[in-house]
Amino acid sequence: MPELPEVEIVRRGVAEHAVGRTLSSVEVLHPRAVRRHVPGPDDLAGRLAGRCLSAARRRGKYLWFELGDEPGAPASLSGGEALVVHLGMSGQLLVQPTDAPDEKHLRVRLRFADGGPELRFVDQRTFGGLHLAELVEVDGIALPKPVAHIAPDPLEAVFDVAAVADRLRARRSGIKRALLDQSLVSGVGNIYADEALWRAKLHWARPTETLTRPKIRELFDAVTAVMQEALHAGGTSFDALYVNVNGESGYFDRSLAVYGQAGHPCPRCGASIRRDAFMNRSSYTCPVCQPKPRNAHL
Numbered sequence: 228m229p230e231l232p233e234v235e236i237v238r239r240g241v242a243e244h245a246v247g248r249t250l251s252s253v254e255v256l257h258p259r260a261v262r263r264h265v266p267g268p269d270d271l272a273g274r275l276a277g278r279c280l281s282a283a284r285r286r287g288k289y290l291w292f293e294l295g296d297e298p299g300a301p302a303s304l305s306g307g308e309a310l311v312v313h314l315g316m317s318g319q320l321l322v323q324p325t326d327a328p329d330e331k332h333l334r335v336r337l338r339f340a341d342g343g344p345e346l347r348f349v350d351q352r353t354f355g356g357l358h359l360a361e362l363v364e365v366d367g368i369a370l371p372k373p374v375a376h377i378a379p380d381p382l383e384a385v386f387d388v389a390a391v392a393d394r395l396r397a398r399r400s401g402i403k404r405a406l407l408d409q410s411l412v413s414g415v416g417n418i419y420a421d422e423a424l425w426r427a428k429l430h431w432a433r434p435t436e437t438l439t440r441p442k443i444r445e446l447f448d449a450v451t452a453v454m455q456e457a458l459h460a461g462g463t464s465f466d467a468l469y470v471n472v473n474g475e476s477g478y479f480d481r482s483l484a485v486y487g488q489a490g491h492p493c494p495r496c497g498a499s500i501r502r503d504a505f506m507n508r509s510s511y512t513c514p515v516c517q518p519k520p521r522n523a524h525l
Contacts, residue, residue: 229314231380231414232457234288237320241292242283244322244344249279251340260334260350263313264358274359275310275337287380287413290314291371293362307362309371312348315355321347380414381451392443395435401524402438402446403431403510415450419457421486421511423449425495431503431510432523456482485511 229237253275255261255268264271281295291309312320321330322344335348335357348357360371366385370377379386391412395405405411406420415423424431426449427442438446460482484494489502493513503510 229288229318229462230416230419231285231288231382232419232454233462234285234290234314235382235458236462237314238283238285238290240322241280241320241346245337245339245346246280246283246292248343249277249340250275250337252276252338254336254338255334256336257334257353259353260348260356261358263311263356271357271359274308278308280310284309286370286374286383287377287409288314288416289371289374289377289413291360291374293369307369309360309362310357311360311371311373312357313355315350315352317351318355319347319349321349323347377409377413378411381412381447382414382454386412388444388447389440391447392438392440395443396438396440398435399524400435401432402429402435403505404524405435406450407506414454417508417510418483418486419450419453422453422484423447425485425511425513425517426453428516430512430517430519430523431505432525433520434522434524437520437522485513487511 253272255272258268261268261271275294277296279295280292282293284291284293289311290313291311294308294310312318314320317332323346324344325338325342330347330349332349332351332353333347334350334353337346337348339345348355350356360373362369363372363375364370365375368385378391381388394411395402398405403420403424406415406423407417421431423446427446429438429442429446485500488500488511491500492498493500493516496513496515498513498515501512501514503512
C-alpha cells in the first residue's frame with residue numbers, strides 16, 4: 228500500500244497539473260470506486276460538475292482536493308467540501324491527454340472545462356475510491372470529516388515531537404506498533420517504520436515506556452530523513468501498481484537498508500538481516516544493530 232511519500236508525490240503531481248482548473252464532468256465507470264459516497268455515482272458526478280479543484284492537501288496517507296466555486300477561491304475552515312481520494316492497494320491518479328486510450332482498470336474520469344488533460348483514477352484491485360466529504364476545523368486546519376481523527380504526520384509544520392514523545396512514553400506497547408497507530412502519528416507505514424527503526428538502532432518490539440525523550444526525537448529525525456529521501460527518489464515501487472501522475476515508478480526500493488532484505492548483509496555491520504512476523508505483516512531488523520530487548524512487547 229502506498230505510504231506517505233508515495234501519496235505526497237501524487238499530491239504534488241495533481242497540484243501541478245489540476246489545481247486551479249474547473250471540472251466540466253465526471254464519469255464513474257465502476258460503482259465500487261465511489262462506494263464510500265453513499266448517495267451514489269450520479270450524485271457525486273452532479274455535485275462535482277462546475278466545481279474548481281482549489282487545492283490539493285494531504286495528511287499521512289490521506290489525500291483530498293478542496294473544492295471551490297471559482298479558481299483561487301479558498302476553502303473555508305468548516306462547511307466547505309473536499310473530494311477525498313483513497314489510493315488503497317493499487318489506486319493511481321493519472322494525468323492523461325483527452326485522446327489517450329483508456330487504461331484497463333480505469334474507474335473514474337474527471338474532465339476539465341479548459342479541454343486540457345484529464346485526471347483519471349485507475350485501480351486494479353478496487354480497494355481505493357473517491358467520495359465527497361465536509362470540511363471541519365481541527366486546531367485551525369480544514370480537514371475532511373473522515374480525516375479529522377488522524378494525527379499530524381512528521382512532515383507537517385504542526386507536528387509536535389515533544390507531545391508525541393510524552394504520549395509514547397505513557398503507553399505500554401512495542402515502538403513499531405505505536406508508530407503505525409494513526410491516532411498517535413500518521414503516515415508511518417511498514418516500510419518506513421522498519422527503515423527508521425534501523426537508523427535509530429531500535430528493535431521493533433522495544434517497549435515505548437523504556438524510551439528516553441532524546442531517543443524518541445532521534446527516531447523521529449530518522450523517520451523524517453527516510454521519508455525525505457524517499458520523496459527525492461520518487462517513492463518506493465515494488466511493482467507497477469504505484470506510479471506518479473505521469474505513470475512513472477519511484478526507485479527508493481534500491482536504497483532500502485532492511486525492509487525486504489531478509490538474508491542480505493546489514494549495510495552498517497554486515498550481519499544477516501532478519502525477518503519476523505508482525506501483525507500479519509513482516510518486520511525486518513539487524514540482529515546486531517537492533518538486538519531484541521528482554522522485556523519486549525510482542
